[in-house]
Amino acid sequence: DIQLTQSPSFLSASVGDRVTITCRASQGISSYLAWYQQKPGKAPKLLIYAASTLQSGVPSRFSGSGSGTEFTLTISSLQPEDFATYYCQQLNSYPLYTFGQGTKLEIK
């Protein structure tokens, strides 16, 4: 089974900061990786798929990169509405999927 490890698990940052979240896969997954944002009490929202493609309607301050085993989600300038938990998901082992453990982004 492919395992995903996100780092850090918790991140404290300020409005306007640039932040990066890393997702490492236990084996190569090409570019079959997605990123989601989840706010408390809400369903997850797709941000990025195929490692670097921005989902329609998602602000351009979000970007994704990477391939193989290491991936990053970057928010170029944090906005108040970006404080949430972020998850990566591998789709390489389609149709079986796994998620990372999550990264909680909090206001400093």
Added chain:
Amino acid sequence: EVQLVESGGGLVQPGGSLRLSCAASGFTFSSYWMSWVRQAPGKGLEWVANIKQDGSEKYYVDSVKGRFTISRDNAKNSLYLQMNSLRAEDTAVYYCARESPATASAFDYWGQGTLVTVSS
């Protein structure tokens, strides 16, 4: 507008059964793989099961194999999850989600979730 609405959650005793439903609208339901994803209280997301467009293929996470059954009724635009032999560790919010070829099978739409609590 794409909508996914789950129902059927509730309190059930260990060893009991529950059937979740997900009503889909705003898209051609029969054209998409569909998944169930769960989230235990305060924990992360866990993919549970999915089903092919015509129901001919079904896949499960190891922890629910033999206990949960995913199914769909394309005539009713509905997805189901039959959960048997429930355990305390199955307590979670259960989401249905659409897998889209347009997003390389990433889950582009999610329901609001339904809470399942397994407790005596």
